[in-house]
Amino acid sequence: MNVLFICSRNQWRSPTAEQVWRYHPDLSVKSAGTSRNARKPVTPALLQWADAICVMEQKHKNRLxxxxxxxxxxxxxxxxxxxxxxxxxxxxxxxxxxxxxxxxLGLAI
Structure with a gap:
């Protein structure tokens, strides 16, 4: 499963999530941010790649x-x-x- 983690600036929360889950055998993970100033901004290509999207807050979902x-x-x-x-x-x-x-996501840790 391809999972995209999203926060605002892709600085703390979503990169941490990417790091935590990067070695899970059933996942491929990436992270991005909703802000124009994000380290790695969300793109249409990233959204198309993702099977599931995990946002940190409701405001991130609203923006997407x-x-x-x-x-x-x-x-x-x-x-x-x-x-x-x-x-x-x-x-x-x-x-x-x-x-x-x-x-x-119904996963074992």
């Missing part, structure tokens, strides 16, 4: 749907409800991402 409605018609978007309270690879963020993503 507003900008890429047609590309997302048949995509599953999971809102993880992870606030922008963590630095890259923060141990609490890592544990939260393991639990929430495994639950949402």
């Amino acid at each position: 749907v507003a900008e890429y409605h047609r590309l997302l018609e048949h995509k599953t978007i999971h809102v993880l409800d992870i606030a922008d309270d963590y630095q890259y690879m923060d141990p609490q963020l890592v544990e939260l991402l393991k639990d929430v993503v495994a639950h949402r």
Whole structure:
């Protein structure tokens, strides 16, 4: 399964998620940001690549749907409800991402 993790600037949360899940045998993962100033901005190609999209907050889903409605018609978007309270690879963020993503995608850790 191809999973795209999205936050605002692709600086802390989504790159952490990509790092946490990059070696799972059933996944191929990438990350991006909704902001124009993101380290790696969301593109139509990334959205087409993804089988599932995991956004950190509802506002990220809203932005994606507003900008890429047609590309997302048949995509599953999971809102993880992870606030922008963590630095890259923060141990609490890592544990939260393991639990929430495994639950949402039905995966074993």
